[in-house]
Amino acid sequence: MDERTVKELAQRTAKASPQELLDAVLETFGRRVALATSLGAEDQVLTDMLCRLTKRPQIFTLDTGRLPQQTYDTIEATNLRYHIRIEMIFPDTTDVEALTTEHGPNSFCQSVTARENCCYVRKVLPLRRRLSGLEAWITGLRREQSPARGGVERIAWDEANGRVKVCPLADWTTEQVWQYIRDNKVPYNPLHDQGYASIGCACCTRPVKPGEDIRAGRWWWEAPAGGKECGLHVIDGKLVPRKDW
Numbered sequence: 001m002d003e004r005t006v007k008e009l010a011q012r013t014a015k016a017s018p019q020e021l022l023d024a025v026l027e028t029f030g031r032r033v034a035l036a037t038s039l040g041a042e043d044q045v046l047t048d049m050l051c052r053l054t055k056r057p058q059i060f061t062l063d064t065g066r067l068p069q070q071t072y073d074t075i076e077a078t079n080l081r082y083h084i085r086i087e088m089i090f091p092d093t094t095d096v097e098a099l100t101t102e103h104g105p106n107s108f109c110q111s112v113t114a115r116e117n118c119c120y121v122r123k124v125l126p127l128r129r130r131l132s133g134l135e136a137w138i139t140g141l142r143r144e145q146s147p148a149r150g151g152v153e154r155i156a157w158d159e160a161n162g163r164v165k166v167c168p169l170a171d172w173t174t175e176q177v178w179q180y181i182r183d184n185k186v187p188y189n190p191l192h193d194q195g196y197a198s199i200g201c202a203c204c205t206r207p208v209k210p211g212e213d214i215r216a217g218r219w220w221w222e223a224p225a226g227g228k229e230c231g232l233h234v235i236d237g238k239l240v241p242r243k244d245w
């Protein structure tokens with residue numbers, strides 16, 4: 001699929017609901033599209049929508065080895081509720097061994113570069129490996145989540161990953177997400193009830209205070225100007241992940 005075809009699909013689905021957009025995406029890509037889930041609220045909404053559209057949705061999560069227990073519990077609850085198996089994608093053992101032996105198990109605290117390297121090994125490379133068999137991927141990104149995500153489109157060519165990227169909830173508010181979860185009794189990550197607005201690795205994510213940015217709980221020791229992104233979503237070329245540990 002080329003950029004022109006993506007634009008045509010975007011125009012055709014401009015007024016579609018998230019469910020209609022997902023339906024069109026499944027029809028277009030079949031088994032060559034998958035949802036990348038962090039088990040956060042948005043991804044749980046998308047999992048519910050996909051499971052209503054198809055019996056065999058492709059859903060994967062990146063198990064960095066540092067996920068909170070509550071996220072593993074949510075994986076199990078989601079598998080049980082929808083009769084699916086969320087695919088667990090792990091980082092390359094050799095890369096993790098090299099990174100942690102050289103820089104220690106908590107290298108992400110040392111600098112922004114060290115943190116980006118950890119995300120690169122544990123998230124970016126495994127994502128690329130999983131995307132290699134796909135033409136498109138679905139994510140729960142929303143424009144409201146942070147200023148850096150303000151330009152997220154519902155469907156667009158993802159230059160960084162060379163794939164089509166679909167963000168059906170791009171224009172949804174937090175309230176819409178939670179209304180959908182309540183209305184449809186969608187299982188959700190219990191960390192949200194403890195104030196976590198965003199779900200990530202246990203060591204790099206904490207609850208946010210009322211009024212704080214949704215991404216403020218991620219890598220809170222870094223200045224906001226750092227971008228608060230892990231490299232999975234390269235936005236406006238602002239974060240170029242590296243491998244220089």
Ligand code: SF4
Nearest residue numbers: 108118119122201204
């Ligand atoms: S969020 Fe933290 S622990 Fe997880 S991959 Fe990134 S730096 Fe490493």
